[in-house]
Amino acid sequence: MATAAEIAREKQSRDQGLVRAMGVFTFAAAITNEVVGSGIYRLPASMASAAGTAAPYAYVACLVAMGAIVLCFSEAGSRVPTSGGPYGYVEAAFGKGPGFVAGVLLWLSSVLACGGVSAALADIVGSAFPGLSGTGARYGIILAVLGLMTFINLIGVDLASKVLGWATAIKLLPLLLFLVVGGIALASGHGATTPITNPPTQSFGRAAILAMFALTGMETPLAASGEVRDPSRTVPRALLLAMGSIGILYIAIQFVADALLGAGLIGSRAPLADALATVEAYWRAPLLVGAFGSMLIWLGSDLLGAPRVLFAFGRDGLLPSPLGRVHPRFRTPHVAIFAHFVIGAVLALTGTFEKLAILSTLAIAPLYGSVCAAAVVLRRRKVAILGKPLVLPGLPLIAGFAILSTVVLVALADWSEIIALAGVLVGSTLIYLFMTRAIR
Numbered sequence: 127m128a129t130a131a132e133i134a135r136e137k138q139s140r141d142q143g144l145v146r147a148m149g150v151f152t153f154a155a156a157i158t159n160e161v162v163g164s165g166i167y168r169l170p171a172s173m174a175s176a177a178g179t180a181a182p183y184a185y186v187a188c189l190v191a192m193g194a195i196v197l198c199f200s201e202a203g204s205r206v207p208t209s210g211g212p213y214g215y216v217e218a219a220f221g222k223g224p225g226f227v228a229g230v231l232l233w234l235s236s237v238l239a240c241g242g243v244s245a246a247l248a249d250i251v252g253s254a255f256p257g258l259s260g261t262g263a264r265y266g267i268i269l270a271v272l273g274l275m276t277f278i279n280l281i282g283v284d285l286a287s288k289v290l291g292w293a294t295a296i297k298l299l300p301l302l303l304f305l306v307v308g309g310i311a312l313a314s315g316h317g318a319t320t321p322i323t324n325p326p327t328q329s330f331g332r333a334a335i336l337a338m339f340a341l342t343g344m345e346t347p348l349a350a351s352g353e354v355r356d357p358s359r360t361v362p363r364a365l366l367l368a369m370g371s372i373g374i375l376y377i378a379i380q381f382v383a384d385a386l387l388g389a390g391l392i393g394s395r396a397p398l399a400d401a402l403a404t405v406e407a408y409w410r411a412p413l414l415v416g417a418f419g420s421m422l423i424w425l426g427s428d429l430l431g432a433p434r435v436l437f438a439f440g441r442d443g444l445l446p447s448p449l450g451r452v453h454p455r456f457r458t459p460h461v462a463i464f465a466h467f468v469i470g471a472v473l474a475l476t477g478t479f480e481k482l483a484i485l486s487t488l489a490i491a492p493l494y495g496s497v498c499a500a501a502v503v504l505r506r507r508k509v510a511i512l513g514k515p516l517v518l519p520g521l522p523l524i525a526g527f528a529i530l531s532t533v534v535l536v537a538l539a540d541w542s543e544i545i546a547l548a549g550v551l552v553g554s555t556l557i558y559l560f561m562t563r564a565i566r
Contacts, residue, residue: 157368159427161343170383177333184333191531200362219500230554236432241473300416318388331538
């Protein structure tokens with residue numbers, strides 16, 4: 127087993143050539159962009175459809191679990207701020223094999239989501255402009271949107287992080303508008319005439335999985351930790367700032383939507399827009415535009431973080447070495463970014479994301495559990511690559527609760543989904559064994 131000093135030297139050497147340009151607010155913006163995606167514009171209806179009046183309790187339970195997970199990520203990220211994010215944390219604690227499996231789970235969930243969000247964005251454009259609903263136009267929209275976000279990320283992490291910083295404020299405006307207008311309406315006595323009721327097939331477990339899906343995403347920007355300035359301070363501060371703000375935002379949106387739309391929330395395809403339309407019809411349009419913008423900006427954030435996992439694999443010889451190259455001019459992992467773009471585009475064009483969406487969500491659970499365990503191991507081994515790391519009081523208890531939460535999340539899924547997740551874990555392990563033997 128490598129010593130803490132050996133791990134530090136190895137991790138620092140891996141990120142040579144990359145520019146540490148992101149500070150607390152730009153990194154928090156990247157995390158916010160990744161978590162606050164298209165899901166928030168559908169989440170209130172999905173939660174109500176799954177669990178009815180119990181939806182808020184499922185939401186709060188997931189926020190509590192996610193709080194423990196975020197704390198573990200904060201300490202692990204402050205100790206191992208390397209490209210690949212969670213992949214690097216797990217590898218430093220448990221070795222290259224488990225690290226590779228963690229990286230596969232991270233990247234797989236990200237690229238599936240990239241394809242799904244791209245497809246959903248094209249569908250929104252097609253529904254708003256029927257002339258663009260044909261197959262050819264849909265393909266063109268997907269390629270154009272993904273191509274634009276890819277280009278921004280290719281030409282420099284500093285430009286990409288600045289664009290995302292500004293875009294975060296723009297993306298959050300429709301959600302703040304919803305809370306302000308909805309809150310004023312509720313304070314003035316406006317509300318749903320028919321209260322929300324429990325659906326015939328109530329499923330608290332399904333609501334919990336949906337809530338966790340909406341809260342995931344922080345792991346993808348963390349893959350760009352090799353390009354964060356003063357990472358031992360920036361990583362935990364950005365995580366806590368972003369996830370704390372998002373939790374408060376999501377709870378407020380759920381309660382306002384419930385109060386405005388009531389029973390109409392169940393089955394709504396655009397719950398936030400429909401809720402504000404009960405106040406005045408013209409409020410529907412800005413929320414629909416906000417959904418489009420949120421998806422667009424989310425893609426930019428995904429293309430900032432997720433390709434760094436492929437970069438880390440290529441750099442470490444676990445995937446073809448060109449993936450580990452850094453562009454001589456722009457200093458970005460251009461091959462990895464382009465590879466992520468191609469695979470995400472194929473998924474979007476073929477529409478396979480919907481079939482794998484639940485598996486994508488469940489794939490995060492073992493990844494989160496592994497990182498929480500890694501945080502404890504990294505502290506015990508006194509691993510600290512750059513600067514003084516975060517030291518949380520009661521970390522073993524926090525990690526234990528977080529790991530138990532991830533086990534419960536998987537147990538709430540259908541057996542077919544659990545079996546599929548097991549297949550991903552076994553398959554990635556076999557790939558690692560094959561690649562390491564090939565290297566030898």
